[in-house]
Amino acid sequence: MNKRGQAKEGAPLYRQVCEYLLNRIERGEWKAHDKLPSIRALADELQVHRLTVFKACRELADSGKVYVRDKSGYYVSPDHPQEAKADSGKKKIAADYSHMNALSDIHRLPARYQFSQALIDPNLLPNLYLSDYVKKVFDLYPKVMGTYSSAQGDEELRLMLSRHFREKLRLQLAPEELVITSGSQQAINLIIGTFLGPMDAVLVERPTYSVALDLFRRAGVRVIPIEITAEGYDLDRLEHVMQRDKPRLFYLNPTHQNPTGATVPAWQRKRIVELAERYRCLLVEDDPFRDMYFGEAPPPPFFAYDTEGWVIYISSFSKYIAPGLRICAVACREPHVERLIVAKSLADSGTSLLNQKIFLHYYTSSRLQQHVGKLRIALQVHKEIVEEELAGSGWEWTPPQGGLNLWVKVPQAVSVDALFRRAREESISFVPGHICDPLGEMQAWLRLSYSFASEEVLREGTRRLVQLARELDGSCSHT
Amino acid sequence: MNKRGQAKEGAPLYRQVCEYLLNRIERGEWKAHDKLPSIRALADELQVHRLTVFKACRELADSGKVYVRDKSGYYVSPDHPQEAKADSGKKKIAADYSHMNALSDIHRLPARYQFSQALIDPNLLPNLYLSDYVKKVFDLYPKVMGTYSSAQGDEELRLMLSRHFREKLRLQLAPEELVITSGSQQAINLIIGTFLGPMDAVLVERPTYSVALDLFRRAGVRVIPIEITAEGYDLDRLEHVMQRDKPRLFYLNPTHQNPTGATVPAWQRKRIVELAERYRCLLVEDDPFRDMYFGEAPPPPFFAYDTEGWVIYISSFSKYIAPGLRICAVACREPHVERLIVAKSLADSGTSLLNQKIFLHYYTSSRLQQHVGKLRIALQVHKEIVEEELAGSGWEWTPPQGGLNLWVKVPQAVSVDALFRRAREESISFVPGHICDPLGEMQAWLRLSYSFASEEVLREGTRRLVQLARELDGSCSHT
Numbered sequence: 001m002n003k004r005g006q007a008k009e010g011a012p013l014y015r016q017v018c019e020y021l022l023n024r025i026e027r028g029e030w031k032a033h034d035k036l037p038s039i040r041a042l043a044d045e046l047q048v049h050r051l052t053v054f055k056a057c058r059e060l061a062d063s064g065k066v067y068v069r070d071k072s073g074y075y076v077s078p079d080h081p082q083e084a085k086a087d088s089g090k091k092k093i094a095a096d097y098s099h100m101n102a103l104s105d106i107h108r109l110p111a112r113y114q115f116s117q118a119l120i121d122p123n124l125l126p127n128l129y130l131s132d133y134v135k136k137v138f139d140l141y142p143k144v145m146g147t148y149s150s151a152q153g154d155e156e157l158r159l160m161l162s163r164h165f166r167e168k169l170r171l172q173l174a175p176e177e178l179v180i181t182s183g184s185q186q187a188i189n190l191i192i193g194t195f196l197g198p199m200d201a202v203l204v205e206r207p208t209y210s211v212a213l214d215l216f217r218r219a220g221v222r223v224i225p226i227e228i229t230a231e232g233y234d235l236d237r238l239e240h241v242m243q244r245d246k247p248r249l250f251y252l253n254p255t256h257q258n259p260t261g262a263t264v265p266a267w268q269r270k271r272i273v274e275l276a277e278r279y280r281c282l283l284v285e286d287d288p289f290r291d292m293y294f295g296e297a298p299p300p301p302f303f304a305y306d307t308e309g310w311v312i313y314i315s316s317f318s319k320y321i322a323p324g325l326r327i328c329a330v331a332c333r334e335p336h337v338e339r340l341i342v343a344k345s346l347a348d349s350g351t352s353l354l355n356q357k358i359f360l361h362y363y364t365s366s367r368l369q370q371h372v373g374k375l376r377i378a379l380q381v382h383k384e385i386v387e388e389e390l391a392g393s394g395w396e397w398t399p400p401q402g403g404l405n406l407w408v409k410v411p412q413a414v415s416v417d418a419l420f421r422r423a424r425e426e427s428i429s430f431v432p433g434h435i436c437d438p439l440g441e442m443q444a445w446l447r448l449s450y451s452f453a454s455e456e457v458l459r460e461g462t463r464r465l466v467q468l469a470r471e472l473d474g475s476c477s478h479t
Numbered sequence: 480m481n482k483r484g485q486a487k488e489g490a491p492l493y494r495q496v497c498e499y500l501l502n503r504i505e506r507g508e509w510k511a512h513d514k515l516p517s518i519r520a521l522a523d524e525l526q527v528h529r530l531t532v533f534k535a536c537r538e539l540a541d542s543g544k545v546y547v548r549d550k551s552g553y554y555v556s557p558d559h560p561q562e563a564k565a566d567s568g569k570k571k572i573a574a575d576y577s578h579m580n581a582l583s584d585i586h587r588l589p590a591r592y593q594f595s596q597a598l599i600d601p602n603l604l605p606n607l608y609l610s611d612y613v614k615k616v617f618d619l620y621p622k623v624m625g626t627y628s629s630a631q632g633d634e635e636l637r638l639m640l641s642r643h644f645r646e647k648l649r650l651q652l653a654p655e656e657l658v659i660t661s662g663s664q665q666a667i668n669l670i671i672g673t674f675l676g677p678m679d680a681v682l683v684e685r686p687t688y689s690v691a692l693d694l695f696r697r698a699g700v701r702v703i704p705i706e707i708t709a710e711g712y713d714l715d716r717l718e719h720v721m722q723r724d725k726p727r728l729f730y731l732n733p734t735h736q737n738p739t740g741a742t743v744p745a746w747q748r749k750r751i752v753e754l755a756e757r758y759r760c761l762l763v764e765d766d767p768f769r770d771m772y773f774g775e776a777p778p779p780p781f782f783a784y785d786t787e788g789w790v791i792y793i794s795s796f797s798k799y800i801a802p803g804l805r806i807c808a809v810a811c812r813e814p815h816v817e818r819l820i821v822a823k824s825l826a827d828s829g830t831s832l833l834n835q836k837i838f839l840h841y842y843t844s845s846r847l848q849q850h851v852g853k854l855r856i857a858l859q860v861h862k863e864i865v866e867e868e869l870a871g872s873g874w875e876w877t878p879p880q881g882g883l884n885l886w887v888k889v890p891q892a893v894s895v896d897a898l899f900r901r902a903r904e905e906s907i908s909f910v911p912g913h914i915c916d917p918l919g920e921m922q923a924w925l926r927l928s929y930s931f932a933s934e935e936v937l938r939e940g941t942r943r944l945v946q947l948a949r950e951l952d953g954s955c956s957h958t
Contacts, residue, residue: 016676016677023679023727024725028759029759048492048528048531049527123622123625125624127622127624128621131624138610138613142607144803145609145837146604146801146802146803147601147802147803148598149803182827182830182831186826186827189827197499211825211828246508280507323627324624324625324628346693346694346697347668348665348805349664349690351805352661352803352804352834354834355831355834
């Protein structure tokens with residue numbers, strides 16, 4: 001992880017060359033002990049600087065994929081796995097999490113005490129109601145299954161959402177300024193594909209949503225961390241970085257942040273929008289937890305302070321209504337909207353119309369508000385159960401004002417990696433903190449999601465987890 | 480178009496630099512008449528060869544984005560559109576089709592005579608039946624809306640599909656070797672993201688599915704055309720190109736091909752799989768029209784001849800069942816499956832479970848086979864209507880044995896571009912051939928989709944189109 005982490009601030013180009021060479025090795029074009037073409041030949045072929053190829057070869061040598069012989073060149077290492085068809089048919093699930101999509105790997109491990117999924121317990125969702133709305137949708141739109149949505153998204157849905165945003169959040173939004181995507185993750189992907197190139201600098205919160213981090217890394221951008229705490233960001237540092245690195249965008253999740261639960265105060269929101277304008281940095285505001293507050297409603301989104309079109313607002317309320325629907329709305333101004341529509345049309349030519357219509361009809365119902373109110377209470381109870389069990393354990397956290405996660409620091413003597421392995425054995429899952437850290441550090445932290453497990457499972461699992469940490473702590477101090 | 484076309488066989492790197500510079504100009508970092516940093520400074524900043532930067536600047540100068548002054552450097556052109564907020568809120572629809580997603584742009588233009596959409600007329604789809612199956616799904620899985628599918632896709636669906644592929648196409652497939660995506664376009668996107676880097680060579684048919692072409696171009700790969708005719712491919716040329724260019728993959732649509740309607744014969748399928756194996760080239764077989772045959776059923780897919788795991792099979796039957804569901808299955812062997820699952824989990828973390836379950840229950844019903852049988856007849860009738868209207872017009876085509884399109888050559892004196900503009904005025908839409916050509920040529924061709932319009936609209940529209948071409952032909956010969 002650390003090794004990977006280093007690359008992120010470096011040049012992406014040599015890594016592309018690495019990938020290219022590795023691909024050819026994996027395809028068996030060069031077999032074990034074959035000599036690679038000369039640096040000069042490769043540089044000519046790929047039309048890159050020789051130093052770039054050199055750097056790529058060094059990297060491959062460092063990782064053991066190739067070796068150097070008598071200074072005569074680079075040779076393919078014998079132990080490099082060929083495109084083996086070993087165990088074909090049987091799915092191998094990696095037992096560790098040093099993977100391209102770390103979080104997804106963790107989720108694929110079954111767990112009795114599921115604290116790694118920042119999802120709502122399906123039992124808390126309005127399943128019965130929803131099935132009614134589906135039937136209604138078929139009566140209203142008998143041909144819904146035979147019809148594609150436009151790439152931008154169903155017009156009726158966008159009209160409803162623009163009204164909703166105006167009434168609830170005082171956002172002035174035309175239906176033309178909304179794009180419907182299949183979940184917020186797709187939205188982030190489309191934004192990356194549309195606005196970022198491999199040489200761009202991107203700011204992300206530290207810690208942040210690990211899936212977004214994976215997506216940015218995969219895009220080959222330079223990821224620059226901005227610390228987030230219960231007080232928000234250090235604005236001087238933020239301005240300094242914006243000035244120095246000219247980031248193309250800042251990906252932020254400023255309301256009940258994942259994983260910290262922090263909410264950026266209103267005064268900072270206003271100021272950051274000004275900074276974004278001055279330094280021409282897009283603010284990509286991911287806002288899936290806004291309605292899941294425990295006390296007061298959070299401040300308005302960054303988007304509300306933006307008059308110049310620098311904020312792209314990702315609003316993915318379907319998480320706490322019907323995650324299965326995968327409906328997300330992206331709000332932004334021209335010329336960004338038009339570019340996102342093109343990206344969406346290329347990605348999948350439009351989200352399923354059925355899902356959009358179901359969402360539309362449920363979202364406009366009075367049942368929805370009742371459901372959201374109940375869900376807030378349920379989540380707060382869940383959060384308090386975990387806090388009760390952690391009290392007196394030596395674990396530290398800042399109580400979140402909303403959201404689905406507790407971001408916890410374990411006592412110094414406990415290794416989170418060791419705890420993760422032990423917890424896996426006991427069928428307890430959580431997210432190790434370093435996965436959420438753009439620098440791959442934060443080794444003492446972990447994320448506990450309290451939204452998915454039932455109350456009893458939550459209590460029992462947290463108790464067990466604390467006990468496991470105690471045992472590890474004890475064994476450490478004795479060795 | 481031609482201008483763009485030239486770049487595709489060249490180096491992608493300088494184009495990345497172009498993009499990067501253009502981005503900064505568009506963001507207003509450099510304004511009109513500002514001097515760009517020196518070639519040396521940019522090369523250092525981006526860690527690329529100076530020649531690459533030079534080439535990028537030349538390209539920008541050629542396209543008028545920057546200008547050269549007294550050999551002292553490059554300056555931003557005054558007429559370059561700044562990040563203007565002009566007409567914000569109002570959606571501008573480009574009247575031409577020289578766009579990133581050419582086909583999508585055409586589809587956004589409303590048309591009374593809709594011959595550009597290769598989609599089934601919604602009236603031919605089993606809308607009523609489907610609504611029954613949806614209700615069944617809710618009874619069977621009351622929590623379907625609250626549940627995410629796994630990234631790979633619903634297990635029950637994959638199990639059913641693996642049985643189906645075994646029984647209908649004799650493909651030996653485990654459920655673990657299938658990945659469910661939201662439509663075939665997403666499948667192509669995931670495959671590009673997983674297996675291709677910006678420096679790779681990719682083979683595509685000429686002509687081909689223009690959306691795939693857009694996706695490959697966007698990925699910055701080198702696109703190499705392979706001619707397809709009613710007889711299939713020229714295998715000597717194919718082998719030569721595989722040997723010379725070492726393509727990473729060949730994207731093909733060998734059954735009732737879009738746009739030509741051609742079907743590659745069985746003997747070629749077998750042989751091409753052998754070539755793919757020898758030259759380590761993935762075959763990406765897109766197969767959405769297999770069941771839409773008019774005479775005999777087509778030969779088995781390439782996938783059936785593959786024993787070494789070089790074929791990735793994209794099967795998107797939802798097109799003629801319920802396009803609105805957006806369900807597509809990708810079949811491939813290890814280690815490709817595992818990599819595609821990661822890509823899917825990053826793209827959107829899984830296709831909507833509801834849609835998968837509806838598809839599952841409808842697909843296993845006896846009603847489906849009845850529907851498909853009827854649809855085949857309807858499509859054949861549609862095709863024949865167009866052929867009747869074109870007979871004696873001087874237009875040329877090879878009658879397709881299946882699929883949704885007629886690939887037509889207009890008489891020499893007619894310009895397809897001029898015809899397109901005239902047709903638009905009469906609310907007739909079709910796809911100009913050059914959009915489907917990786918070389919941007921094929922100026923005398925066009926694609927007429929006969930699947931979407933009703934019989935009367937089809938007859939009337941084709942008649943009008945032929946008449947328009949006659950008028951253009953006449954006006955040409957007189958000037």
